[in-house]
Each structure stands twice: as structure tokens, then as C-alpha cells.
Amino acid sequence: MAYRAPVAETVFFLDNCTSLGRLAGKGALAELSTDLVAHVLQEAGKFAADKIAPLNRVGDKEGTPFVNGKVVMPKGWTETYRAWAADGWNAVTGPQEWGGQGLPSMVGTACLEFWNGANMAFGVGPMLTMAAIDALEAHGSDELKRVYLGKMVSGEWMATMQLTEPQAGSDLALLRSRATPAGDGSYRLKGTKIFITYGEHDMTANIVHFVLARLPDAPPGTKGISLFLVPKFMVKADGSLGPRNDLRCASIEHKMGIHGSPTCVMNYGDNEGATGFLVGKENNGLAAMFTMMNNARLAVGAQGVGVGEAATQQAYTYAHERKQGRGQNGKDGPVAIVEHPDVKRMLLTMRALTNASRAICLKNADALDRARHGEGETERRAAGEEAALLTPVAKAFSTDAGIETSSLNIQVHGGMGFIEETGAAQLYRDSRIAAIYEGTNGIQAVDLVTRKITLAGGAVLQRVVAGYRDTADHVAALGDKAFGDTAKRLEATLAALERASEHLLRVLPANPAAALAGATPYLKLFGLAAGGAYLADIALAARAAAAKGDTDPLHPARIATARFFAENLAPVADGLADTVIGGGDSVLRAEAALVA
């Protein structure tokens, strides 16, 4: 399977449907142009396809054996990672002060999609390093930044996020790892962390662990959690590596997918305690961790898009090669299976879900960029709120779409899809984790309902939906037959979203459980609205470009994809709203049906 990064589609979206053109050339982005972005994405796509994708299958087959306390990375991974970092790819969005390129999140998110589309197990490592960079930049002391940030930005050292313990997964209040002040400003950590992605390996000379733990006098619950930077090797004053810290990988997990990504059990403090340094304030670790987490959630969304794109490409290729059955209208067989209506439906579903997810993730990144680089406090604050609203949708909708798309890829392949050599099975296995880590998709839905649609009393949601309605109005006003029922369906989806939103905002204060019971169908409904609106935006831009004489053959495809999404995927929106509004009681009163 030859993965090709979707550079043209991404560049078209960034140029036509985001604020990139407006932000570029001003302020901190003074040196940026849309041409430069296109060039960066072109090169990123080349590296992803030529260097990273070929390592995907070997990573799946070899995994990362744990031998004598060391993780053995798959063949070729270390060299490729180092070449990748040396080419500056870890530093795309990193702060310029620390050697980064300071490119917008839109560019970084697109690149993350490419790395993960080429090889999800490879992409997940740097993704966490990048999230840690954000946290350290936002919350770390100058001294910690001076010692660690440059190496992390360049990718010379990778970083990890360490939250989970056996008894504390989604619920960090239950966290038990301990940190004791050592008297010299540092701390000694003891405890066990599990599910630590890239917790141990020798791809980089050092690994910078970001670990949540409790101080001796910490209050219980999440208000007593602090964040510590705990290096694998201590760093000497001259920047060279000193002795090994008192931490180790105890074992690695045998996972269903992303075999090339070592998932570690980490032990801290077998002896005197691992030396760690406080990041941010004492007992304020959750705030720092959420800086990482929000970045990582969007990045996981991009993983969903990446694996969805890879699966879509593979299915398209196979459907054009494989010949079975007679064609429509008496055409003699065998014909390529892409000619069968049901196969067309599968392929279009894959394409529509993938492009919609990409658009949601890039719009989320766009909002983050406007929150940082927008003009004036008002725009920046509004954009920050928009990003906050979109993040759970970007994470959950895109990863669900990645799973569905990789499942459809298997289905298009028939029996071949179930054979490991084909590669479709790996995408299916790999994609499944993305709906779980960095906050399960159920937690994303709860976050959306309890903390996001409620922002500014619902005004943020209203503003975003108003934008979607503008798109629907625009499509309706055109009356272009090529758009079919796109406007009508998008309007109906938005009406359903508004109906469900009003219900949730009304019942949430008095009866949160009733609102939470509808959280997952609500998030799906939100994704159908956002995805449908953004695909329509793309279609409108394609139509406008074609009207100006641009003969890009993808323009009709862009319109067809928006129409397919509207007429074939969005029609369940009203039913989802009914479920959000009317289904909660049957969830909450089903005690009898919930006995184990």
C-alpha cells in the first residue's frame, strides 16, 4: 500500500476555508505566506510517504520487544526518526525562541496527519513530545526551559505524558504517585505509571518524562496533583548527560495495534526516588497537564484523519483493481468493483468522513492560531473559545471516523481485508486506540456537553452554529443542481443541533445525568453539522474557483463529496436529536437491564 499525503486537498482547504491567508504576513507570522505553507506541506508529505510509510508494516510485525530492561525499536525506526528530527520536522510549531519554526497550528496539525497517516505508531511519539513542549513553554521555569526546551523542540530528546496509574485512568483524582521535596528545589518521586507511550526506547539519547504526582501535604482529589519533569538521564550543568535517574520501564504491553509504539509500565523510585522538577505551581498540575492534553486531543483527532486517509486511499486503489461481477445496465463482467453502487457508497462514505474530519481538525487548529495571532483581544478570546468548543468534536468525531473508515476498508477488500499481509487489518487495529487515549470519546462527549456548549452561557456555540448557517444559506442561494439537497440537509442538521443543544442547556443545571445520557449522540450530531458545513465550504470554494476558470479536476469531487455527506450521512441528524432529547430517561431508568 503506497500512502500519499493529501497535500493538494489540505492546501486547498487552508487557502480557501481558513484564516491562514489573513494571518500570514502579519505580526509573529510576518515571514509566513501561503506559498511557504504549501511548500512545507509538500516536503512533509514527501517525507511521510517516502520515509515513514515504509516503516509501518515492519513496526507492526516486529513490535518493540523488551529485552533485558531495554525496548528494542523496529528496524529502521531510530535512523528515520533522527533524520526526520534533523530535517526540522519536530520543530514545525515549536517556539522560535527555542529553535522552533513557530509555524501555525494549522500547519502542525496537517503535518501530524501526514506522519500518522503514514505510520500511526511512529507518529504518536513525536505527537506527545510536541504536547509536552507546549506545557513546558507555558508553565515551566526559565531554568527548566533553558535545559530542556531546545532539545525537546529539535527532537533530540523525546518527551512523555504520564498520568495513568492502575487505579487512576479517566479519574485522576485517584492518583497515588508521590513526590517529596528534596530540599534542593528538586523532588523525589515514587510510584507506578501505566500505558506510557514511548516511555522507554533508545531513539533519543534522553527522554523527558512529564509525570503527575502528589506532594506529601497535597489535598485529596484533583486539587492535590502536581506536574514534574523527570529526565531519564540527569542533565549536567554543561548540558551533557549525567547518571541515570531512579526510574525504569518495568514491562511493555502487548497491544492490539500500534505495535511499533512501546507502551510502558514505568516504575519510579525503586531506590532513593526519581529526581523531578516541578512544572508550574504546586498542586496545580492539572492545569499544566491540560495544556498538554488539549494539544494532544487535537493531535489524536489528526491521527484519526491520517489513518482514515490511508484506509480510504487503499480502498480506492483496490476497488479500481479488483474485478468482480457484472456492471450496471447490462455491461459485461467482470468490472472493477468500484462500479457497484454499494461499493461506491462505501468509498464515498470513507472519503466524506475523512475530509469532514480533516476539516474539523484544521478549523480547530485555525481557531487556536487566531487565539494566538488574531487581531485584538476580542478576536483572540472568541477564537480561543471556539477552539475549546471544537476540541472534543475534533478528537472524538475524527477518531470514530478513522475506525469506521478503516473498517470499511476491510469490507471493500472482502476476504483479503482480513489477511494481515494486505495491511487493511493493521489500520483497523491501529485506529482503535485513538478513540480511547487522551480522554475516551465518551469523556470528550461529556466535556462537550458540560464544559463547552455552556461556554459564555451558550453564546460560543451560537456563534459557531451561526457560521454554519451562513454556509447553508450561501449554498441555498446558489441553487446549483450539482449540490443536490446539500443546503436542505445542512439546514435540517443545524435545526436538529439547535434543538438538541437547547434541550441540553436547559436540563443540564437541574439534571446533569439526563444531559450526560445524551452526550455521545449529541457529539455525533455536532460532528455531522460541523463536518457537513465545512465540506460545503470546500464545495463552495471549489465552485468559485471553477467559475474563475480553474480546471482542477478535484473541484467536481469536492462538490460531490459535500453532497454525498449531506444526503447520505447527515440525514440521521434528526434522529440523533430525538435520542438526545427523548432517550435519556430510558438510559437512566434501566437499572434492571444493567445488572451484570
Place this chain on the structure above:
Amino acid sequence: MAYRAPVAETVFFLDNCTSLGRLAGKGALAELSTDLVAHVLQEAGKFAADKIAPLNRVGDKEGTPFVNGKVVMPKGWTETYRAWAADGWNAVTGPQEWGGQGLPSMVGTACLEFWNGANMAFGVGPMLTMAAIDALEAHGSDELKRVYLGKMVSGEWMATMQLTEPQAGSDLALLRSRATPAGDGSYRLKGTKIFITYGEHDMTANIVHFVLARLPDAPPGTKGISLFLVPKFMVKADGSLGPRNDLRCASIEHKMGIHGSPTCVMNYGDNEGATGFLVGKENNGLAAMFTMMNNARLAVGAQGVGVGEAATQQAYTYAHERKQGRGQNGKDGPVAIVEHPDVKRMLLTMRALTNASRAICLKNADALDRARHGEGETERRAAGEEAALLTPVAKAFSTDAGIETSSLNIQVHGGMGFIEETGAAQLYRDSRIAAIYEGTNGIQAVDLVTRKITLAGGAVLQRVVAGYRDTADHVAALGDKAFGDTAKRLEATLAALERASEHLLRVLPANPAAALAGATPYLKLFGLAAGGAYLADIALAARAAAAKGDTDPLHPARIATARFFAENLAPVADGLADTVIGGGDSVLRAEAALVA
């Protein structure tokens, strides 16, 4: 994970919602009683849970290595299979004339669910033997029956179905294997078959292969295909085994799931040609194969139910054990995650999908039983048509449900679900094949639309839907608050199904492609209608039993499950109908978006 066969739920359904009570005690079923059925299912459930389930994980881990031309079965499998056959479990539905117990298909289908719920890779082998028994009984010569049928019914010899070749998967017209008359009434076969389930192993002393091939003068396409019985070892006149036939397993596939089931490439005629015997008439092999296939399709549906049940049980258990987060209404944490509304939703979705799928499969079996044992030609014919209509739904809806349920099981487990040791991942990997083999679910949808809803000009469909409407009317007439909106939702689902059906029947003759474009959402819609109606039947029976003083604690659960399905899963029905009716054009006119 301790699998428990859902005996009580199955017996309740068979006793209250099928014709079992009416058929038992009469004609060929004179010796049958509902008590006997309950006893058989109790014992089957015990064997499945105690003997077969413990082999599930070892099969997944060991697989079936191919060593020196031999398939090595996982530890314990051969002994357990032989004990299972010796206990008569292969013979449950087999013809009494050949040593079978002649029990109804309802009982056989329930047993198949149990074997497959305990261990899908184990269950799939006998499933195909049973399908082959049907074909040989219906189409074989007396001589072939005499030599092979008794051994197949007892399970002393297993059987295989061999259709697929590298170029001929869903499209059997492309089949190339050759059979030449040998002059003595037998034939010599040459060719290669792929994806042959249990094509080679030493669990049984002989294997009886049922192979599709072409005679030298056969017309092209599917009208030139004949079915042959080709034994692994020739059978001597005294019934003892003779020399090995000219066929061999060339390799086995490395699959994503059902690792304990050897999937073989089979070569016929490396030397003089494999000796085969015609089953049925020359060039009429497809008819014989469809006897096997229809049986196998329902059986695969039962696999979906089985794996769904296993996944549901595992998730329920974990959700009661795992403690994370605070409870509703200020309840202190940590609470069992079953208390979180979103987890409740996942669990209820699993339970509702599994019970609905089981009901669809058992009603399909019920129709098969009435087609055989019903009173008078009219009932038997009508029942046969009903079975034909339900088969694609039973196969596709149940296997899709099994996949969704096994995915939700992973989600309920969070990170633990992605770790192979938990067992949730295996169910997810195993379940995926069921949507592909014995006719992909897309082909089931096409079958439903082109050959099934059209039966008797749509009258069969009307009859079945009228039955569902009776259920809805019954629920509505009760006005019982415990049913919530069950009646209203079921009525809306049926209205959507009728709307979509009328559309398909209208457009099918002139524009089959437009109908086929909506086949998959139509099948899903049909499943929501059928599943919703049958769950409501169960709930009505539970209510009636409770009203008579039956204190079975599952009665409230039955009502709650029907209500949850109606209010939370069925509301998308109207949107699916819209897609069937309005979405086809955007599928068929999307050429631009279908370029590879």
C-alpha cells in the same frame, strides 16, 4: 472472562415468541417438548461455557501453524472437538435417518450461538459441516449419503465449503477449477481454492470437501458450475479409509482474527487429479451450494450474536468492577463505572443490539422450522418465503451488531481493552470476519433488495411488516408507562421501512442501480424494524408473565431493553429511509469523487 451461555433468555424467547410450542409434539417433532428444548439448551450452554470457552484464548495465541504440510491445531482443541461430537452436539439438527436428532433449526441456531459465543474460531468449523449436511441430504445421491452422511452428522468427519478462487470471490461466474469425468462415474478435479475454513487439520480422521468446479463442456458463467464431494481420504467399500486423494493444503493464511480456525489454500490435482463425486445435477452446483449457503448465512448471523453476547457480558462485568469518577447527584467517588450515564448507554446499546440480533436469527430459524414442519402447504410456503426474506437481515444486521458490540466492549474497558490479555481485543478481531464471509454484508443488502423484498411482488414483505405492526398496536393499546415511547418509535420505524420499501420496489425495475445504491441503509433500517418489533414482543411476553405473578427478575430488564432500543437506536430510522430514497443520485453521480 467467563462466558455464560444466555440459556434463560433464549428459552424465554423460544417459549414465548416463536412457534416452538405449537410445532412441538406434532408430526416429525412428535417427541419434542419445550421442556426438552430447555434441557438441551442448558446442557449445550454448559458444554460451551465449561469446555469450549477455555480454549478461546489459547486458539488466539497459538493459531494453527502449518508444519511440513500439516496444520497443527491449538492445544486441547482436538480432544474437546471429539468430546463435543461424541456428546452428540454436531448432530442436533441432523436428519434422524442418518443418526441426527432432527431438532428444529431454532434449537440448532441457539446452540450455534453458544459455541461461537464461547469461541468463534472453534464454532466456525462445525457450522460448515452442518451446512454441508443440508446440501448433501437435499442434493446427494443415495450412495453418497450412505457413505458420507452418517459420519458427517456424527461429526466423526468434518466438511468444508469450497467456492472461492483468487479471481472468483463474490463473483462465482469467474470460477476456473475443472472437473473431468473419469469414466467410472467419478470425476478428476484440478484447481486452486482459497480462504477454505478448516480445509486441513487432524481433528477428524477424514475431511469431506464440497468443491465447486466446471465440467469440460460447461457453459460459461454461473450456469456452468457443478458441485463435487471430494474426500481427503478415499473411502473403501467397507467404510474404512483408503489412500489419500490428490489434494493438499498449500498454505494457511495469517489472519487478523479467529486464529484457531485454519484458513487454507487448497490445491487439487497436483498429479492425476483429485477424485470427486457429483452432488446434484451437472451444471446445477449453484443450487446445491445455495442450500449450504443459506444455512451458513443464518449460522454466521448466530456467530455475530454469540460474539456480541460474549462482549456484552465482559463489558457488564468490567463496568461493575472498575471504579472511576464520582457518582451522579453528588455521590462520592470512586463509583463503579456502570453508574456513569455514558457507560450505561454503551452497555444498553450492547445488550439491545445483541438481544435484537438473537431474536432476528431465531425468528429466521423459526420460519425455517415452519417451512418444514408447519401445517399445510400454505403455511409452509409462506414460512419459507419469510425465512428467505429474513436471512440477509439475520446475517448482516447480526454481524454488524457483533462488530459494534465488540467495539463498545473495548471502549468500556478503556486502555485495558486495547491490551490483548484482556480478551476484548480478540472479540473485536474475531468478529470482523463475520461481516465478510458467506457473502459480504453488502451482498446481503443487495440480495434483500433485489431478490427478497420483491418476493411475491412484495407480498411477503407486507406480511412480515404487518406482523411488526400488530406488535406496535399491542404496545400502544397497553399504554404502559414502563414502555415509554416504544410504540410510537416502532410505528415511526415501520412507517420509514414502508416508505423506503415502496420506493425500492418502484425504482428497482427501471433503475436497479438507484435501488442498489440504497441497499445497505435499507438493510439497516429493516434490522431496526425487525429488531425493535421482536424486542417489543419479548417485552410484551415479560409483562404478561409478570402480570401472572412470575417474579423472574429479568422481566423488567426485557421491557427496559425494548424501550432503550426504541428510544435510542431506532430514531435514526427515518433518516435511513431518507437516505434510501434521496441519497442514491449522489452515489451514482459521484464519478469525480471516485477517482483513485
